[in-house]
Amino acid sequence: xxxxxxxxxxPSPTGGLHLGGVRTVLFNYLFAKQQGGTFxxxxxxxxxxxxxxxxxxxxxxxxxxxxxQPDESPRKEGPYGPYRQSERKxxxxxxxxxxxxxxxxxxxxxxxxELEAMREKYKSDSNPSPQYNQAIRGFMxxxxxxxxDEVNQLLEAKTPxxxxxxxxxxxxxxxxxxxxxxxxxxxxxxxxxxLLKADEMPTYHLAVVVDDYLMKISHAFRGEEWLPSASxxxxxxxxxxxxxxxxxxAHLPLILKPDGHGKLSKRDGDRLGFPVFAMNWxxxxxxxxxxxxxxxGFLPQAFVNMxxxxxxxPGSDQEIFSLEELLLVFNxxxxxKGGAKFDYEKAKWFNHEWIKRVPTSELLPYVAAxxxxxxxTNGTSLxxxxxxxxxxxxxxxxxxxxxxxxxxxxxxxxxDVDSIKPKWNEAxxxxxxxxxxxxxxxxxxxxDDLHHAFQELAAANNIKPGELxxxxxxxxxxxxxxxxxxxxxxxIGKDESIHRIQRALAQLPHPHP
RNA sequence: GGCCGGUUCGUCUAUCGGCUAGGACAGCCCCCUUUCACGGGGCAAAGACGGGUUCGAUUCCCGUACCGGCUACCA
Numbered sequence: 143x144x145x146x147x148x149x150x151x152x153p154s155p156t157g158g159l160h161l162g163g164v165r166t167v168l169f170n171y172l173f174a175k176q177q178g179g180t181f182x183x184x185x186x187x188x189x190x191x192x193x194x195x196x197x198x199x200x201x202x203x204x205x206x207x208x209x210x211q212p213d214e215s216p217r218k219e220g221p222y223g224p225y226r227q228s229e230r231k232x233x234x235x236x237x238x239x240x241x242x243x244x245x246x247x248x249x250x251x252x253x254x255x256e257l258e259a260m261r262e263k264y265k266s267d268s269n270p271s272p273q274y275n276q277a278i279r280g281f282m283x284x285x286x287x288x289x290x291d292e293v294n295q296l297l298e299a300k301t302p303x304x305x306x307x308x309x310x311x312x313x314x315x316x317x318x319x320x321x322x323x324x325x326x327x328x329x330x331x332x333x334x335x336x337l338l339k340a341d342e343m344p345t346y347h348l349a350v351v352v353d354d355y356l357m358k359i360s361h362a363f364r365g366e367e368w369l370p371s372a373s374x375x376x377x378x379x380x381x382x383x384x385x386x387x388x389x390x391x392a393h394l395p396l397i398l399k400p401d402g403h404g405k406l407s408k409r410d411g412d413r414l415g416f417p418v419f420a421m422n423w424x425x426x427x428x429x430x431x432x433x434x435x436x437x438x439g440f441l442p443q444a445f446v447n448m449x450x451x452x453x454x455x456p457g458s459d460q461e462i463f464s465l466e467e468l469l470l471v472f473n474x475x476x477x478x479k480g481g482a483k484f485d486y487e488k489a490k491w492f493n494h495e496w497i498k499r500v501p502t503s504e505l506l507p508y509v510a511a512x513x514x515x516x517x518x519t520n521g522t523s524l525x526x527x528x529x530x531x532x533x534x535x536x537x538x539x540x541x542x543x544x545x546x547x548x549x550x551x552x553x554x555x556x557x558d559v560d561s562i563k564p565k566w567n568e569a570x571x572x573x574x575x576x577x578x579x580x581x582x583x584x585x586x587x588x589x590d591d592l593h594h595a596f597q598e599l600a601a602a603n604n605i606k607p608g609e610l611x612x613x614x615x616x617x618x619x620x621x622x623x624x625x626x627x628x629x630x631x632x633x634i635g636k637d638e639s640i641h642r643i644q645r646a647l648a649q650l651p652h653p654h655p
Numbered sequence: 656g657g658c659c660g661g662u663u664c665g666u667c668u669a670u671c672g673g674c675u676a677g678g679a680c681a682g683c684c685c686c687c688u689u690u691c692a693c694g695g696g697g698c699a700a701a702g703a704c705g706g707g708u709u710c711g712a713u714u715c716c717c718g719u720a721c722c723g724g725c726u727a728c729c730a
Contacts, residue, residue, distance in 0.1 A: 154730050304728050331658050339728040346730050370725040459678050480661050488680045536692045608689040615690050623691040
C-alpha cells in the first residue's frame with residue numbers, strides 16, 4: 143500500500159511569480175490531482191532580509207487566476223500547518239540540535255568577517271571560491287575545534303552562531319530522480335552547509351527537509367538549480383532518521399532566455415518586450431511594475447497550456463490541452479532533462495488558439511472588462527457577443543479586442559486617409575455622395591442588401607467595386623483591418639455609417655463641394 | 656577552478672537500434688478572401704565532434720567540445 147500522494151510548491155515571497163515557478167506548480171498539481179493526491183503551498187520566508195510585502199498574496203492570487211488551487215496553504219490551513227516557515231521557526235532548532243548530538247552537525251561561531259577572511263586566505267587560481275568544508279573546518283572557530291567547555295561558555299553567553307552539517311568523508315550519496323535517473327555525489331566535494339542561521343531561522347536546506355517530513359510530502363518537485371544541494375538534503379533525511387519517508391525527487395529543467403543563454407529572468411522580459419511574471423507585479427520599494435501575462439491579454443487556459451508544453455509533451459502531435467485533458471495525459475516521466483528557451487511567439491500562438499476555441503460567452507466578461515477599462519463603453523446597446531464572434535479570430539491577445547472592436551462603439555478618432563488619397567478622384571467622390579443619398583432612402587439596413595445596393599451603384603457609376611471597397615472600409619473602420627465592411631455598417635447603423643462617410647469626405651479632396 | 660546536469664531544424668519538440676529523421680511556432684511562396692485575419696496547400700530548415708558496440712546507430716558506451724546550474728548565515 144502506497145502512502146497518499148502529497149506534493150508541495152514552496153516559493154519564497156520575494157517578488158512576482160515567474161513563468162518557471164508557475165510551471166513547477168502546474169507539474170506538481172497535475173501529478174497530485176491525477177492520482178487523487180493533495181497539493182500544498184508552503185511559503186518559504188526564512189530570509190527576513192529578502193521578504194517583500196505583498197508577494198505572498200500575489201503568489202496565491204496568481205495560482206487562483208491559473209486555476210491551480212492548493213488544497214492546503216496559508217489561505218486554507220490544513221492539518222499540517224502553519225504553512226509559512228516564519229511561523230514554524232520554533233520547530234527547527236531541535237532538529238538541528240539533534241543532528242549536533244548525533245555528531246552529524248556542529249556549532250560554528252565564525253563571524254561574517256572571519257568567513258570573508260578565510261575565503262580571502264584560501265582563494266587561489268585553482269580554487270577561486272573556497273568553501274567551509276572538511277578541509278577548512280579544522281581551522282575555524284567551531285565545536286569541532288573548540289573544547290567542550292569553550293563551546294558551552296560561548297553558547298551560554300549567547301554568542302551568535304550557526305549550526306552546520308558535518309559532511310562525511312569519502313562517501314558517495316545516491317539519489318534517484320524521476321526525470322534524470324540515478325545521480326551521485328562525492329561527499330568530499332560538498333561543503334558544510336549552514337543549517338540553522340544565527341537568527342535561529344533555518345536555511346532552506348534544513349527547512350525543506352523538516353517540513354517535507356512533517357507535512358508528509360511524498361514527491362518533491364523543484365527546479366534543476368537545486369540538484370547540487372540535493373546531496374545535503376538526502377543526507378539530512380538519513381541523519382534525521384527519516385530515510386524511509388524521504389520523498390521521491392524530480393528536478394525540473396530550467397526555462398532559459400530566448401536569445402543568448404542563461405535562466406530566464408525578469409530583466410529579459412523588460413529587454414525583449416514580453417512578460418515573465420504571470421500577473422502584473424509592482425515592486426513595493428521602487429514602485430516599478432513588471433508586466434504579467436494576464437494583463438498582456440492571456441487567457442489562463444492558454445498560459446497553462448503553453449507552460450505544460452515547455453519541457454513536457456505527450457508524445458503525440460497534439461498541442462492544445464485544457465487542464466482537464468492535461469490531467470488525463472500528463473506523465474512526469476516524459477518531462478525533459480534539458481532546459482527550454484522561452485519563445486514568446488509560440489506563447490502567443492497558444493493564446494490565439496484558445497481565443498478561437500473558447501465559447502464567446504466565456505470571452506465576453508474578459509472583453510467587456512477590457513473595453514470598459516479603455517473607456518470604450520458608450521451608450522449604444524450593440525450586441526457585444528455578435529461583435530466578438532465577428533472579430534475573435536483576428537485577436538491573438540485579449541487586448542487586441544481594443545483595436546478590433548472599438549470602431550463599433552465609437553467613431554474612429556483618426557482614419558487612414560493617406561491610404562485613400564493616392565487613388566482618389568472626382569468620380570469616387572461623387573459615388574460616395576450618391577451612396578449617402580442612397581442609404582438615406584433605404585429601409586433595408588442589413589448586410590446583404592447593403593452589399594447588393596453597393597454593387598449596383600458601383601456598376602451604375604462604372605467603377606469597379608474593388609476600387610471602392612477599401613475607401614469605404616477605411617471610412618467606417620479607420621484602417622485596413624476588421625471584419626466585412628457591410629457587416630460593420632449593418633451593426634453600427636444607418637446614421638452612424640453616413641456620418642462616418644461624410645466625415646471622411648471632408649478630409650479628402652472634393653473639387654465640387 | 657571544482658561539482659552536478661544537459662546537447663535533434665532559428666525555437667519548442669517526436670523517435671522505446673531500421674530514417675526518405677515526423678509535427679508545431681517563426682520565415683518564405685501559392686490558393687481562399689474586393690481589408691486584416693481565419694482556413695487550405697507548398698518551400699526551406701536538424702542529429703555538436705571523435706571513437707567504440709552492432710548486420711545497422713539520432714537512439715547504447717567512452718572521450719572531447721560546447722551550453723546551463725550550483726559553488727552565501729538567498730531561495
